[in-house]
Amino acid sequence: MSLINVKNLTFSYDGSYDNIFENVSFQIDTDWKLGFTGRNGRGKTTFFNLLLGKYNYSGNISANVNFEYFPFYVAHKENLTIDVISDIFPDYLNWKLIREFSLLELSQDILYRPFDSLSYGEQTKVLLATLFLKENSFLLIDEPTNHLDMNARKLVSDYLNTKSGFILVSHDRIFLDNCIDHILSINKTNIEIEKGNFSCWWENKKRQDNFQLAENEKLRKDINRLSKSAKRMGNWSQEVEKSKQGTTNSGSKLDKGYVGHKSAKMMKRSKSIQRRQQSAIEEKSKLLKNIESSDSLKISQLTYHKSRFVELENVSIFYGDKMVCENMGFTIEQGDRIALIGKNGSGKSSIIKLICDENINYTGTFRKGSNLKISYVSQDTSHLQGNLTDYALNNGIDQSLFKSILRKLDFSRVQFEKDMSSFSGGQKKKVLIAKSLCEKVHLHIWDEPLNFIDIISRMQIEELLLEYSPTLLFVEHDMDFYKTIATKIVEL
Incomplete structure (x- = not known):
């Protein structure tokens, strides 16, 4: 050791x-x-x-x-x-x-x-x-x-x-x-x-975060109370100070020394409350710095005119003389979240490419709804280069929404100025997912979307898919993720 x-x-x-x-x-x-x-x-x-x-x-x-x-x-x-x-x-x-x-x-x-x-x-x-x-x-x-x-x-x-x-x-x-x-x-x-x-x-992290959030709420209430007290004391002090120029109700002159002493005492108390307030504000500002932000994401799919999007029946796919999958059959219907699972090389990516209209050699019956709009997230991120603003413009997506999603996925504003080629593998994958979430489509198809992506962001994506129930076909080897998300499992 x-x-x-x-x-x-x-x-x-x-x-x-x-x-x-x-x-x-x-x-x-x-x-x-x-x-x-x-x-x-x-x-x-x-x-x-x-x-x-x-x-x-x-x-x-x-x-x-x-x-x-x-x-x-x-x-x-x-x-x-x-x-x-x-x-x-x-x-x-x-x-x-x-x-x-x-x-x-x-x-x-x-x-x-x-x-x-x-x-x-x-x-x-x-x-x-x-x-x-x-x-x-x-x-x-x-x-x-x-x-x-x-x-x-x-x-x-x-x-x-x-x-x-x-x-x-x-x-x-x-x-x-x-x-x-x-x-x-x-x-x-x-x-x-x-x-x-x-x-x-993770359980300890959640307990610590919840404790800090509770402490933060308590401090926030203290700050509001102290702020009101400081303001009230300040107003009283000013009113007493003004009264030094007046008289009593009986018409006799005021004891200016006494009034001045009372005013100074109130002002001193007001300053003390303000110092306590400032100390509470400083403590509050330190408290939440280490809590991970994981704001919720949103997705809005277009409505399709049919309930069934895609149908495969006895489909076999070939590369040259090699058959990569045989007699595969399943349907994609409105609201399905289908996990394609199987060993590497079993044909998962090939089926995705067939549905996305790539030139794939196959036998059997394959039907896809007319004018079906698909958003595809590929495994490959090597093509990403240039800045995020140009990327959004070139892909016809809302730049503000795109960057807002990336912010929620823990992109700092500094990242928006950098070339995408310098991003980490996980950051590049988040760019593809954010782009997909911005696209107005009927069906999302994601091929190993979570490669390189951190665990907190995975949890955000899980929550998104469970809340909005988009129609989704995906390949993912993170067992925790696919068991949580999938409404149907197609095993090759």
Whole structure:
């Protein structure tokens, strides 16, 4: 066991308007299974890069361990898998590799296949096996679940549960709960560490937020009461001061010394109340800084003239001579929220492309309503570049609404000035979802919409879909999400 000590860490990117970290201090035990959570753009990957020594920073990071980052960069994906592993870790022991392959249910045959011929899930598991060959290292695991199907997620989560000595970034709640024993969370104003899994941390977070909101309400009432008292005392003091120039009811002259003393006493009391009021205002302003804002989102679909939107009957889809799915049948009707589930490569994205009018080779019966308007969110975000204002104009969506949705999804106003190519993976995905929510359509089709998106934003999207019940077809491997949202499940 050793410790990683972070003291007074401050960092910002060159030319940035704001600090990513500011005077942050905490301590990590290298035996922990540490989950790393926080909203998109808060600096999770940046912190990994600071540990790896890629950026200059102020403060101090001390550690007596080597850091290894996942996913590894693979320069030559056309090489055999065994050669890719050797390039990453030339000194690995073969029996240890076979042990890790067995734990991840990988066949040894894939060692002699080109790496780029493996499925995304197989590639992920191969690189994880290679990562855990490196002993005496502290492992930085950055979002291993993206694009993994549910079976692969469960397998990888069980695998990580047998390990220790890592920080894991993942936005899948069930995945995290199964394989971590501590949480490192980047909040709005600080970084904190807590023992337990994600669900324990989230319950504690809600209790703390509710306590702070209750304290805030109590302070607000105190401020109103003190404000009225201060004003009343001030008015009384002025009235008494004015009376120094007058007479008593009996016509005798007033004791100006007594009246002046009474006026000064009231003024002093008024000033005291004002100071207490100001102190309460300052305390209130500090209180809510760390509460995550998660304002509700809205969606407004167009009304379609038919109850049935899409029908597939005995549909089989082909790429060349290869059949990717066979005899598939289901319907999409008004108000359906349909989850397409199945292993990677089972044809989920192909069915979506068929419905979205892409040129797909198929047999069977496929019907789609005339003039059906569809909003599609793809897996790919690589095309996003330029600023958000131009993006809204080019896509014919309401710029104010678009930016309002992004604000609710935790975009700062500074982000609106940046080029989208500099956004994190989660921020780019939020751009696509915000665009989709702005579009006037009958049907939303989302292909793995939650990849890279933080947990709080996932919860906002869940609440949106449950409240407004839009017609939706989606592919998503976050089991918690699809079980909460889906009214129908189509398994391939």
